[in-house]
Amino acid sequence: MFDIQRYPQINPPQRLLMGPGPINADPRALRAMASPLIGQYDPAMTGYMNEVMALWREIFRTQNRWTMLVDGTSRAGIEAILLSAIRPGDRVLVPVFGRFGHLLCEIARRCRAEVRSIDVPWGEVFSPQQIEDAIKRVRPRLLLTVHGDTSTTLLQPLDELGDICRRYGVLFYTDATASLGGNELDTDGWGLDAVSAGLQKCLGGPSGSSPVTLSPRMEEVIRRRRRVEQGIRNDSHYDGDDEIIYSNYFDLGMIMDYWGPERLNHHTEATSMLFAARECARIILEEGLDNTLARHALHGRALAAGIQGMGLDTFGSPAHRMSNVLGVVIPAQVHGEAVRQRLLEDFHIEIGTSFGPLQGKIWRIGTMGYNARKDCVLQTLAALEAVLNRLGLKTVQGAAMQAAWDIYDSAGR
Amino acid sequence: MFDIQRYPQINPPQRLLMGPGPINADPRALRAMASPLIGQYDPAMTGYMNEVMALWREIFRTQNRWTMLVDGTSRAGIEAILLSAIRPGDRVLVPVFGRFGHLLCEIARRCRAEVRSIDVPWGEVFSPQQIEDAIKRVRPRLLLTVHGDTSTTLLQPLDELGDICRRYGVLFYTDATASLGGNELDTDGWGLDAVSAGLQKCLGGPSGSSPVTLSPRMEEVIRRRRRVEQGIRNDSHYDGDDEIIYSNYFDLGMIMDYWGPERLNHHTEATSMLFAARECARIILEEGLDNTLARHALHGRALAAGIQGMGLDTFGSPAHRMSNVLGVVIPAQVHGEAVRQRLLEDFHIEIGTSFGPLQGKIWRIGTMGYNARKDCVLQTLAALEAVLNRLGLKTVQGAAMQAAWDIYDSAGR
CATH class of the missing domain: 3.40.640.10 (Type I PLP-dependent aspartate aminotransferase-like (Major domain))
Structure with a gap:
């Protein structure tokens, strides 16, 4: 018997979508x-x-x-x-x-x-x-x-x-x-x-x-x-x-x-x-297309710097990387999906998995559109580092955040 | 030179969409x-x-x-x-x-x-x-x-x-x-x-x-x-x-x-x-599908009664008419597009034109979805009658509205 009471008004959880897209819409x-x-x-x-x-x-x-x-x-x-x-x-x-x-x-x-x-x-x-x-x-x-x-x-x-x-x-x-x-x-x-x-x-x-x-x-x-x-x-x-x-x-x-x-x-x-x-x-166009492009480049750089500051490797040649999605090599000490799951459940932050030849090898972290923002990048870095630490992977305390902050400071943002 | 100031935030006019669809969404x-x-x-x-x-x-x-x-x-x-x-x-x-x-x-x-x-x-x-x-x-x-x-x-x-x-x-x-x-x-x-x-x-x-x-x-x-x-x-x-x-x-x-x-x-x-x-x-499903169907039938009947009360002819056999779109034969004394235009401009009510073999012969008036409502039907009837009168077509005063009200009264709505 169909019971409409089981279908309440839509009420999706608030997630921070930092995968390869879709991302949080403006x-x-x-x-x-x-x-x-x-x-x-x-x-x-x-x-x-x-x-x-x-x-x-x-x-x-x-x-x-x-x-x-x-x-x-x-x-x-x-x-x-x-x-x-x-x-x-x-x-x-x-x-x-x-x-x-x-x-x-x-x-x-x-x-x-x-x-x-x-x-x-x-x-x-x-x-x-x-x-x-x-x-x-x-x-x-x-x-x-x-x-x-x-x-x-x-x-x-x-x-x-x-x-x-x-x-x-x-x-x-x-x-x-x-x-x-x-x-x-x-x-x-x-x-x-x-x-x-x-x-x-x-x-x-x-x-x-x-x-x-x-x-x-x-x-x-x-x-x-x-x-x-x-x-x-x-x-x-x-x-x-x-x-x-x-x-x-x-x-x-x-x-x-x-x-x-x-x-x-x-x-x-x-x-x-x-x-x-x-x-x-x-x-x-209100922001100005050139400014939007520069914003993506800035936050992409900050994300990459933070990831590297955490001691993780980024994927692909920087000369040919998109500004808005970063491949992060999954460290051998952790299981990639366990990290993603804890990020989603505990922090409501979504980062991307991979497939094909890269399956299990990299995460994909996006910073784009409405989410090409300092707060999104810093939240993601802090959460990721906390999860890695909790799962037993040691990082140099403060180094990741400092690396990202350095990028922002040098850009005056 | 592109000027973003010419593109303000979206602000569509409030229309009552009583054509064959799309209609006002809920x-x-x-x-x-x-x-x-x-x-x-x-x-x-x-x-x-x-x-x-x-x-x-x-x-x-x-x-x-x-x-x-x-x-x-x-x-x-x-x-x-x-x-x-x-x-x-x-x-x-x-x-x-x-x-x-x-x-x-x-x-x-x-x-x-x-x-x-x-x-x-x-x-x-x-x-x-x-x-x-x-x-x-x-x-x-x-x-x-x-x-x-x-x-x-x-x-x-x-x-x-x-x-x-x-x-x-x-x-x-x-x-x-x-x-x-x-x-x-x-x-x-x-x-x-x-x-x-x-x-x-x-x-x-x-x-x-x-x-x-x-x-x-x-x-x-x-x-x-x-x-x-x-x-x-x-x-x-x-x-x-x-x-x-x-x-x-x-x-x-x-x-x-x-x-x-x-x-x-x-x-x-x-x-x-x-x-x-x-x-x-x-x-x-909250209303109940059978109730939704009955609602469309009721307001379709009221619209047809009002149109006929205005002295206009409806199109097609009642045995095979959709409940939600009514064909109305355009009276010879008026120009169909002139009526539609005045309805849109003065009342912000949109009714439909026709094409193919029916072009210029009928209007199509919808009462469906969110617009299958008494207020929508009565507003449309009153506005249409007012425009027809203004364009020189005489109707029996009050007859159209009474015919629609009779349908609602007998349904207890």
């Missing part, structure tokens, strides 16, 4: 979602949609007209771009340096692409030369990259790849879910044709809306498919034409017609998520 | 979204996911284990089911009685189905016999139906179709986006294999989360594809196997593994939308 973003709804074609609504486009152009550092939201999680934005850009049989190149590179391969395969990947061990990234060599060898139509891969905590340099892609006539996409807002990303300056993101990392919001931006070159690729598809839309069954996108929901041609002045009806906008996405961008 | 659902976030595998989070499954089983009237959320709008749920169930070349039958039937055809075509449709004029629905005859003729693998189609305001009877589908070995799906919670729907009793919905109609929430339920039969169809797909997942490129689902995001096999005890990582849950979906179900 309360202003959460409150924006509680705003009353308005109709889909209310002038107030279409006005907000236009504002969202303008605000996110700034975050992506782009003039791209088609800068908008896909209604779903960050993975929805990835899939919308891949499904809309890849025709069955297209060859794509994916440099894989962590889990999310494998995801791009997997999605591209489902788009019936011919997927070619190159690999480096987890903990390394690719040089531009390695990627250019692979492009020369593979001759792909698209280069699919991950900017920051939280599985390894590393950041793939992208700034030289746009020129390479132009030279070989390759479309250039990056998944910036984990990096955008916390690490420099220059869509236009780097020659990116498509970028997708999610709100739940450095952007300080909840998962559920995926900002994307498309270059004019990418727009033309998508519009050409749409023109073909419209010509045969009324056929009674599949005629084998590879131009038809395998999705209505993720058809960026339709989504452009919905965000553009045509306002052609598509999905029913996830208005509350759109309000959150607008607020996330607004908060960053 | 403030409790909006507030649930402002709850703090928790980690994806936090015991509190997986607990909430299990609760969501239990609550929505009650709303769908089902024992189906796989009753869960797709992260996206109602269209995302439709597409997840169609992409996961339809293999390229599968024959599907779609009885089309309005716009959303055409949408099912369109999505099924993109899944490379062989799509066969049957049609009735907008304003009618199908008899079970008509559908059985078509099944006998077409011999489809799936029957794709719309339960309530807001474009015509009509409700397709589904209660006899499950037996028919069983007899011919057909999988039976319905899109209940516009009907669920406001019109009887009995997933198990009617033999449905898959149902999808959205929060933004009778369920009283915002768009952005799509509850779905899958029968054991549908589960087996999806799991079989997943088994095949897992066998070839590591191939370097597409080998032509039609069992691979054309989407990672909408692969219900993966989504089951994420909601099930395996908790295999898939997308990053849109936690705030999940909180809203939980609250929407909770609110209905």
Whole structure:
């Protein structure tokens, strides 16, 4: 017998989310979602949609007209771009340096692409030369990259790849879910044709809306498919034409017609998520994007200094680390999951585990978005040290905190 | 030069949304979204996911284990089911009685189905016999139906179709986006294999989360594809196997593994939308689903009586009307859009326009979810009558309101 009394009003525990994301959303973003709804074609609504486009152009550092939201999680934005850009049989190149590179391969395969990947061990990234060599060898139509891969905590340099892609006539996409807002990303300056993101990392919001931006070159690729598809839309069954996108929901041609002045009806906008996405961008631009980037860099440095001050090793080359997620080598004397569990239960602080080749080897500690703050970093360091001590691992008393404080002091923060 | 001052905090106008949806969300659902976030595998989070499954089983009237959320709008749920169930070349039958039937055809075509449709004029629905005859003729693998189609305001009877589908070995799906919670729907009793919905109609929430339920039969169809797909997942490129689902995001096999005890990582849950979906179900079950259905029926009747008391004609046979959206024939003396505009500007009340064969012929007035209330109905009737009078259309003074009050009085409300 169903008993509604067993389902009280929602009341989640207060956690400090210092893993690789999602993190605690900025309360202003959460409150924006509680705003009353308005109709889909209310002038107030279409006005907000236009504002969202303008605000996110700034975050992506782009003039791209088609800068908008896909209604779903960050993975929805990835899939919308891949499904809309890849025709069955297209060859794509994916440099894989962590889990999310494998995801791009997997999605591209489902788009019936011919997927070619190159690999480096987890903990390394690719040089531009390695990627250019692979492009020369593979001759792909698209280069699919991950900017920051939280599985390894590393950041793939992208700034030289746009020129390479132009030279070989390759479309250039990056998944910036984990990096955008916390690490420099220059869509236009780097020659990116498509970028997708999610709100739940450095952007300080909840998962559920995926900002994307498309270059004019990418727009033309998508519009050409749409023109073909419209010509045969009324056929009674599949005629084998590879131009038809395998999705209505993720058809960026339709989504452009919905965000553009045509306002052609598509999905029913996830208005509350759109309000959150607008607020996330607004908060960053109020701080100033450069300041937001500097804030992530500062707190990332302080976290790393504190970890090292505790006598622990950090993972990956500092030259290629994301500012917002730090890999911490789990010391041999403790069990990684026991530490995580005690942090969660006793301190309500969540840090990340790892998987794949790094399983059991590193923790991943994030300091991003709303949680790229001094108090979050210091609380996490103090709690982690206390748990390690309790589990029998000795540290030099005060050294970890002092190392972090030194960073803050020298930055005047 | 970008000027953040031009983008103040969000502040949408207060509207009374009495169109075909989205409608004003219940403030409790909006507030649930402002709850703090928790980690994806936090015991509190997986607990909430299990609760969501239990609550929505009650709303769908089902024992189906796989009753869960797709992260996206109602269209995302439709597409997840169609992409996961339809293999390229599968024959599907779609009885089309309005716009959303055409949408099912369109999505099924993109899944490379062989799509066969049957049609009735907008304003009618199908008899079970008509559908059985078509099944006998077409011999489809799936029957794709719309339960309530807001474009015509009509409700397709589904209660006899499950037996028919069983007899011919057909999988039976319905899109209940516009009907669920406001019109009887009995997933198990009617033999449905898959149902999808959205929060933004009778369920009283915002768009952005799509509850779905899958029968054991549908589960087996999806799991079989997943088994095949897992066998070839590591191939370097597409080998032509039609069992691979054309989407990672909408692969219900993966989504089951994420909601099930395996908790295999898939997308990053849109936690705030999940909180809203939980609250929407909770609110209905607190009222009691039968009471919620009766409430929609009562206010739908009162609205229709008031409209008729105003001397206006309602659209479609009362035997097949949805309880929650009423078609109102636009009187010849006024311009439909002028009336809608004045209602929105002067009263902040939104009613719906129409499209397709009904464009310019009817308004669509909704009374559903949080807005299935006496005050909403009476405000809308009074405002509409005032606007019509102002635009020169005479009505019998007091008759419309009296007709609605009579309904409420006789129901003791």
